[in-house]
Amino acid sequence: MQAGSNSSAACQGSSCSQSKTAVHGLTGACGTVAGAVCAGDTAAGAVCAGHDPLIALDDVTLRYGDDVTALSHVNLAVASGERICVLGANGSGKSTLASVIAGLLAPDEGTVSLVGRTVCRDGQPDFEAYGHARRKIGLVFQNPDDQIVTSIVEEDVAFGPENLCLPPDEIGRRVERELARVAMGDYARSDPSRLSGGQKQRVAIAGALAMEPEVLVLDEPGALLDVRGRRGIMRVMAGLRAQGTTIIHITHFMEEALAADRVLVMDHGRIMFDGGPPEVFSHCDELLALGLELPFTARLSAELRVHGFDVPWTCDDEELREALAPQCACTRAGHASAAEADGLPQERVPSDQTGRTTTTGGAPQGNPACTVERVSYSYNDDGGRRALEDISFGVSRGSSVAIVGQTGSGKSTLVRLLCALEVPDAGRIVVDGIDTARKRDRRLLHGRIGYVMQHPERQLFAETVLEDVAYGPRNMGLSPDEVRARCARALELVGLTGREDASPFTLSGGQQRLCAIAGVLAMEPKVLVLDEPMAGLDPHGRAQLEQILSDVLAAGTTSIRVTHSMDDAAKADQVIVLAQARLLMRGTPEEVYAPTHEAELHRAGLGLPAATRWALALGLDAAPLTMSALVRELSRTRAVAARLGSGLSDAAEGGDEHGA
Amino acid sequence: MALKLSIGQYWPGTSLLHRLDPRAKVACAILMMVSVFFIRSLAQLGFAWACALALVLVSRVPLRKVLSSIKPIVFMLTLLSVCNLLLVKTGDVLVQFGPLVITTGSAWAALLYPLRLVVAVIVAALLLLTTTPTELTDAFDAGLAPLARFGLPAHELAMVFSLMLRFIPTIADETQAILDAQTSRGGALAEGSPLRRVKAVVPVVVALLASSTRHANNLSRALDARCYVGGAARSHWHPLHMERRDWVALAMTAAYVGCLLALSLVG
Structure with a gap:
């Protein structure tokens, strides 16, 4: 792997980087597998003992047009039964790699063998071999809507087997088996357009599995799904792994990579790292430089080490927990009394809250940015199903609100009502002093509430970035000078200055989203409503957008954000939890994410932020919402434990220092 | 959503209509839909409506569902009805309202044309409600198959x-x-x-x-x-077989058209 010579970092032994340099034919390919073994993978090593790799890419290069090199001298060997996870920023070549492995794209240079057939030799594709290989490879990708070809779930699962010309009774057996595997048996006769994203994606997986592929390629299957949807996909994958299906999983979620046998990290069309998850994630700085992040556990263990805890660096939950437990003897009683003795302010969590609690925390004082009073709404075409029922809350000026709830809980409806795109059946919504029900004020209102829809890049239409961003301000009837000034400010805010004359359709995915958001920001709304703004972005894109949104918030804009991420929601001033069209909880993140609410949040398809879950698992008394709060809490607990145990007061001081 | 259309909104079920061979079903539906243009008398209209409603019952699709799927077209037909009422000038004058004249001819046209079209719309809605898109495609495929010989894909x-x-x-x-x-x-x-x-x-x-x-x-x-190759052979999970009930359905439809024509002679 000349190209990936950086991957010598992944392969710590010098001997193995030699075995990777040249791959000619199958013996050489086997050498590549050996390379993976020294990167810490025993499963691949066992396979290498006598079998050929299932998939082999030898010095593969693929270009789009003349100037975009999507894959550059990639060498890869995948053994049968491996579960591989591919990470990388947007544009790193992950999806192209998926297409090559799935047999949908032939490279310009190099040799590709798929499921035992050489389909492309030195850039010369053998289309017949490709046709045969594709029958053994399944592909599932991001948008489930685009993969389902009929309007009945079971007919869709049967589509692939029908193309393989299987006899009817065999098709029936497979449809039933695969729908049961993805837990969609009860929906066999349903219309896919009525299912949630997670359910649709499971149908798509069943459709791929019904062809009994030897390899299943999943290209960001969870990117558009909520927490529960992603969990379902991961469960299906674990089951498949146990049965020996080879899995290539491409994802932006680092936590998901931990379940893999082997992790590949891509950048600019090259494989930079190749090895077991702990091995790959130990290259913290390099990964961050590639626009990736580390799993929560890895970041936590690193942070704890900085704070003087005697824990190993690890990305394994269990290992870290075991290492931590003895250091902070987290007995609740001991901790509580000791903390008081310590004189430290305790984060008290109201523990008496149960059930449908509506707390007053985070409620607005004075002149609110937005109030929602006893609002109900139903869609008239769905047999009068209630989409929202008796929702009330207020948002104070300049604050941030997170709306959480699983698919179908009414989040999107609430957002449409807030943006005056729909009028409540009962109750009223007042935004910036204007009742949304008053039709003649609608225009005025649209100028004051900015609405960033899900996947806002879909709203792009103009010939240039500038024209698109100017659409909103122009509709407001502002003077040309003012429009120009606002567009310039908005583009600067999102970092697209200099791209004014580009076509928005030539921007990268992440930039398209920023351009669309600039179009809303240029209207300089008082209230910014965002519907899952992070969906589908890579870690770098998420961080970038997070920074932009915090700048907007700092400028005094009120922000209301629908999110799937409990960690994101925990950073808001107020959290609103919707479940089955009703307001389940409302309050500050501390109130909503109290450990006592765990079961209830779980029932609503949600959960606690990662830091809170850790604190709970370690038996801490407090409920920190962020990792730094968790580390602070652990330091204090350790200090207290040390003082109680041996009376070493200097240890306690050390702990406080680190906590500060 | 305001824009949700009801085309292709299959209603799962196991009624006789659901189980008919799609080719037979489509043929019957087309016959029934074309035959509405023979309707010129009240007796014929009544007969056609009775048969259409009977079909709704046989399909076991809830009436509400049928209504909601024909609603947009019925709305357009109502507009057509109003136009007929105001523009047709044949027959005796019933009411005169300044320039607006309603005659026996216009009242009859306002009633007959939309009502007979609604029969066709109900039949079409039932076809879509009781036939999966895959079945429809198969029927479509079978119907066009003879043309494939002339190079039609x-x-x-x-x-x-x-x-x-x-x-x-x-x-x-x-x-x-x-x-x-x-x-x-x-x-x-x-x-x-x-x-x-x-x-x-x-x-x-x-x-x-x-x-x-x-x-x-x-x-x-x-x-x-998913290995779909245009023009390549595929198998079918539910291969189509014409059964006795399909032939019976075709025969009944033919009888229906016959009755409709007979009624026109009577009327």
Whole structure:
């Protein structure tokens, strides 16, 4: 792997980087597998003992047009039964790699063998071999809507087997088996357009599995799904792994990579790292430089080490927990009394809250940015199903609100009502002093509430970035000078200055989203409503957008954000939890994410932020919402434990220092 | 969603209508729909309506569902009815209201034309409600098969038809989302002069076209991945077999058309 010579970092032994340099034919390919073994993978090593790799890419290069090199001298060997996870920023070549492995794209240079057939030799594709290989490879990708070809779930699962010309009774057996595997048996006769994203994606997986592929390629299957949807996909994958299906999983979620046998990290069309998850994630700085992040556990263990805890660096939950437990003897009683003795302010969590609690925390004082009073709404075409029922809350000026709830809980409806795109059946919504029900004020209102829809890049239409961003301000009837000034400010805010004359359709995915958001920001709304703004972005894109949104918030804009991420929601001033069209909880993140609410949040398809879950698992008394709060809490607990145990007061001081 | 269309909204069931061979069903439906144009008398209208309602009962599709799927077209037919009422001038004058004249001819036209078309609409709605898109595609395929000999890509057309049915709800949802986004950016889609409205549609249509292109690209990837090859042989999970009940259905439809014609002689 000349190209990936950086991957010598992944392969710590010098001997193995030699075995990777040249791959000619199958013996050489086997050498590549050996390379993976020294990167810490025993499963691949066992396979290498006598079998050929299932998939082999030898010095593969693929270009789009003349100037975009999507894959550059990639060498890869995948053994049968491996579960591989591919990470990388947007544009790193992950999806192209998926297409090559799935047999949908032939490279310009190099040799590709798929499921035992050489389909492309030195850039010369053998289309017949490709046709045969594709029958053994399944592909599932991001948008489930685009993969389902009929309007009945079971007919869709049967589509692939029908193309393989299987006899009817065999098709029936497979449809039933695969729908049961993805837990969609009860929906066999349903219309896919009525299912949630997670359910649709499971149908798509069943459709791929019904062809009994030897390899299943999943290209960001969870990117558009909520927490529960992603969990379902991961469960299906674990089951498949146990049965020996080879899995290539491409994802932006680092936590998901931990379940893999082997992790590949891509950048600019090259494989930079190749090895077991702990091995790959130990290259913290390099990964961050590639626009990736580390799993929560890895970041936590690193942070704890900085704070003087005697824990190993690890990305394994269990290992870290075991290492931590003895250091902070987290007995609740001991901790509580000791903390008081310590004189430290305790984060008290109201523990008496149960059930449908509506707390007053985070409620607005004075002149609110937005109030929602006893609002109900139903869609008239769905047999009068209630989409929202008796929702009330207020948002104070300049604050941030997170709306959480699983698919179908009414989040999107609430957002449409807030943006005056729909009028409540009962109750009223007042935004910036204007009742949304008053039709003649609608225009005025649209100028004051900015609405960033899900996947806002879909709203792009103009010939240039500038024209698109100017659409909103122009509709407001502002003077040309003012429009120009606002567009310039908005583009600067999102970092697209200099791209004014580009076509928005030539921007990268992440930039398209920023351009669309600039179009809303240029209207300089008082209230910014965002519907899952992070969906589908890579870690770098998420961080970038997070920074932009915090700048907007700092400028005094009120922000209301629908999110799937409990960690994101925990950073808001107020959290609103919707479940089955009703307001389940409302309050500050501390109130909503109290450990006592765990079961209830779980029932609503949600959960606690990662830091809170850790604190709970370690038996801490407090409920920190962020990792730094968790580390602070652990330091204090350790200090207290040390003082109680041996009376070493200097240890306690050390702990406080680190906590500060 | 305001734009949700009812085309292709299959209603799962096991009624006799659901179980009919789609080819027979489509043939019967086309016969019934064409035959509404023979309806010229009250007796015929009554007979056709009675048969259409009987079919609704046999299909076991809830009446509410049938009504909601024919509602948009019934609305258009009501407009047609009003036009007939005001524009047809034959027969005796019943009421005169300044320039507005209602005659026996116009009243009859206002009743007959929409009511007989509703029969056709109900039959079409029942066909779509009781037949899965895959079955429809198969029927379509079978119907066009003779033309394949003259080079018509029958199967591919049927596949396109099936994909169209599948994507109507998806595109409708997307249209709504883009409409929402542009409206909240102050796009005046429902106000102002006609010229302004036409201009205001551009940001929606262009965005929608871009989005549809994206869907098409992804879909082609999905079809490739699932080994669909246009023109290649495929098997069928539920191969079509004409059974006795299918022949009976065809015979009954023929009898229905016969009765309708006989009634026209009586009337």
